[in-house]
Amino acid sequence: MPSRGADMQGGRGSHAAGGGRELYWFQADLRLEDNPGLLQHSAGESLLCLYCLQDNPGWFNTVGMGSQRRRFLLESLAALNDELAGLGQTLLVVAGDPRQVIPAIVRSHAVTRVGTAQAPGYYEARQREYLGRVLSVPLLVHTGNTLLRQEQLPGGLGALPGQYTPFRQRVESLPVDIPLPAPRQLPPPPAGTGFALPMDPDCRPNPAFPVRGGSRAGRDRLRNFLYRERAVDTYKETRNALQGQFHASGLSPWLANGSLSVREVAHALRDYETTVMRNESTDWLYRELLWREFFHWRERLEGVRLYAAGRRSGNRHFCTFDPRTYARWCQGDTDYPLVNALMRELVTTGGMSNRGRQIAASCLVNELGLDWRYGAAFFEKHLIDFDLPSNYGNWRYIAGVGSDPRGGRHFDIAKQARLYDADGAFTAKWGGVRPPQPRYVTDATDWPIG
Numbered sequence: 001m002p003s004r005g006a007d008m009q010g011g012r013g014s015h016a017a018g019g020g021r022e023l024y025w026f027q028a029d030l031r032l033e034d035n036p037g038l039l040q041h042s043a044g045e046s047l048l049c050l051y052c053l054q055d056n057p058g059w060f061n062t063v064g065m066g067s068q069r070r071r072f073l074l075e076s077l078a079a080l081n082d083e084l085a086g087l088g089q090t091l092l093v094v095a096g097d098p099r100q101v102i103p104a105i106v107r108s109h110a111v112t113r114v115g116t117a118q119a120p121g122y123y124e125a126r127q128r129e130y131l132g133r134v135l136s137v138p139l140l141v142h143t144g145n146t147l148l149r150q151e152q153l154p155g156g157l158g159a160l161p162g163q164y165t166p167f168r169q170r171v172e173s174l175p176v177d178i179p180l181p182a183p184r185q186l187p188p189p190p191a192g193t194g195f196a197l198p199m200d201p202d203c204r205p206n207p208a209f210p211v212r213g214g215s216r217a218g219r220d221r222l223r224n225f226l227y228r229e230r231a232v233d234t235y236k237e238t239r240n241a242l243q244g245q246f247h248a249s250g251l252s253p254w255l256a257n258g259s260l261s262v263r264e265v266a267h268a269l270r271d272y273e274t275t276v277m278r279n280e281s282t283d284w285l286y287r288e289l290l291w292r293e294f295f296h297w298r299e300r301l302e303g304v305r306l307y308a309a310g311r312r313s314g315n316r317h318f319c320t321f322d323p324r325t326y327a328r329w330c331q332g333d334t335d336y337p338l339v340n341a342l343m344r345e346l347v348t349t350g351g352m353s354n355r356g357r358q359i360a361a362s363c364l365v366n367e368l369g370l371d372w373r374y375g376a377a378f379f380e381k382h383l384i385d386f387d388l389p390s391n392y393g394n395w396r397y398i399a400g401v402g403s404d405p406r407g408g409r410h411f412d413i414a415k416q417a418r419l420y421d422a423d424g425a426f427t428a429k430w431g432g433v434r435p436p437q438p439r440y441v442t443d444a445t446d447w448p449i450g
């Protein structure tokens, strides 16, 4: 079995080599295929497969998870459980913080080794650090959710360019490791392991964005996009559309929670290019995967700085925070019909096109003058494909607070509407035209007007 750079964080215990009672903690790698971490823990005497269901840490005015995002996650967990069942295994889903859950399970099941894959996020890193310190057994943190291994980055992580283009130029031609097969067998779960999944019976996918969780659904989408629809052939021309089932790959929901391996997508694309055709569109799709890659490595390098309001130089993006303006943006009740339609689409379906995200984000930052992090947190709550590095990385890019030298992006909303919703069908579909509202509802002394 190839070893792909597992680094051990906790060094105690006598079973660092495996073969004992293993615990594998799934995070953003909800799949069996191309899962190097799971493979490394598949030869023990027993294996407990765990997922900790955590709510978003409440911040920037948002708590919890939007109903569509939660629905997709629960479906993904149920699908993973089904796949594990085919190998005589089961997924234990526990609601709670892994810092409490994992030590308790390690004790109660006399686990001898814990494994997990690197998951992006500051809290996630703190959780791993904590577990590495307090667990009495080794914690192995594996790679596997990026196209490249860290050792492949030219000059290492420290030499990572601050901008996308030089990053792309350096890594575009690097080989992507061949995806690993799913384990053919797994050790049995320890006695008494259950599968308890709190289901949301009242939430179904919205017909406008009917994606279902699980690796199989993700792979179907990949196959359809490439071979059945051959939509990849024209991707470069269609990718900016606001709606339409195959205007873009639509793979982000499965990539985000790891139901689909990004290396598998890259190899499927290369196979398509070899066997069917390669053109500007197929090249462009790979470049988009490299945007994801760029943001993932940047997140690892930036750590907590990713969430800073302004530039590292201290050049803050000036803005005030007006709760009413923010609420109007969230509810899709601004003076911008296209933005309203986009926000209503987001909350109802859990999805939004890339062009739509750019327009809605630019509106919050530039038209409404709000702190970008409130917008990012609202997207985090609702996007089915929420991927921390891509979300915060893109928001920073638009707000002009990252390492990008161009100082942000300001989209002309009227022009965008003419270009991408010329007949107004998208705006009408989501009820974007709202009754006019007074600009101010309080006077200069904060006294209600009227």
Ligand SMILES: Cc1cc2nc3c(=O)[nH]c(=O)nc-3n(C[C@H](O)[C@H](O)[C@H](O)COP(=O)(O)OP(=O)(O)OC[C@H]3O[C@@H](n4cnc5c(N)ncnc54)[C@H](O)[C@@H]3O)c2cc1C
Pocket: 239, 248, 249, 250, 251, 252, 253, 255, 256, 285, 288, 289, 290, 291, 292, 293, 295, 352, 353, 354, 355, 357, 358, 361, 379, 383, 385, 386, 387, 388, 390, 391, 392, 394, 395, 398
């Ligand atoms: C403000 C804002 C917030 C965003 N938040 C997220 C997020 O939480 N999760 C997320 O996956 N993407 C995010 N994106 C990027 C992009 O909008 C989505 O990846 C894309 O819309 C997903 O649709 P698709 O799979 O059809 O993409 P395609 O156009 O088919 O691209 C293929 C894949 O490439 C990657 N990709 C494409 N564009 C980008 C990009 N700009 N940045 C990073 N990766 C990219 C994704 O993994 C995507 O699935 C955000 C963009 C903006 C402007």
